[in-house]
Amino acid sequence: HAPNWAKTILPEKNPAHEFVDGTAVHWYAGGMDRLLDGAVGSPNMHRLQSDLTNMKVKEDHIVLGSEACHCPSTGYAGGDLTVAFARAQRYAHTILADLSAGSNGWVEWNLILDAIGGPNHLGNECDAPLLAVPYRAKGADGVPKQEWFEKVGYPFGTVHGDQRTREELHALGVPAEYLDLGIVVQPMYYFMGHISRHVRPGSRVVNGLVDGSAHTSQTTTGQTP
Secondary structure, three states: OHHHHHHHHOOOOOHHHHHOOEEEEEOOOOOOOOOOOOOOHHHHHHHHHHHHHHOOOOOOOEEEEEEOOOOOOOHHHHOOHHHHHHHHHHHHHHHHHHHHOOOOEEOOOOOEEEOOOOOOOOOOOOOOOEEEOHHHOOOOOOOOOOOOOOOOOOOOOOOHHHHOOHHHHHHOOOOHHHHOOOEEEOHHHHHHHHHHHHOOOOOEEEOOOOOOOOOOOOOOEEEOO
16 A cells, blocks of 8 residues: 555645655464565565665665554464464564665554553554553463453464463463563564564664575665764
């Protein structure tokens, strides 16, 4: 949608163009298909940047990834570490691809949700880097697994993470020290942390060349201030 709307709103012939400072993009194509990366998102980001150049849009026009999440539910609820890491890897791939295509930044849409990925008034439960599970905190007594404002119940069945012990989850990469505080730290958290730690405000993407890699890899090279 972003290239189409840019061509509608940003040309000089449209009086609205002078009031637009940037373009916000989501990483999916609509509906529940969640076309996260590669097939649609990255090519459209490059197409958008090309259109902005061809329309002579001002150089300080901001392009910002403003919403992204994996659905349905959470890696913790699914109980499969492979899926949780696959989601984290796709997340990182899309962030790096967007930055390489000229995005000025990335907004973490869901910082923390509950075990199933809510609450959500539409029943659209999705994933997040951190999950609040206060009923699993050390010393928790009488804390419900779902708060009153979570209306959907358990649409995806059993929360498999709740069936695992503290030690089992720790062995799967969920730090016990945070679980004792009622927080599930998922793999996405570490990917987000790595990128945000090293891609600082003011950084710029530059051309890079990887030579001698034994495996196919994706790289994004940046120059920090």
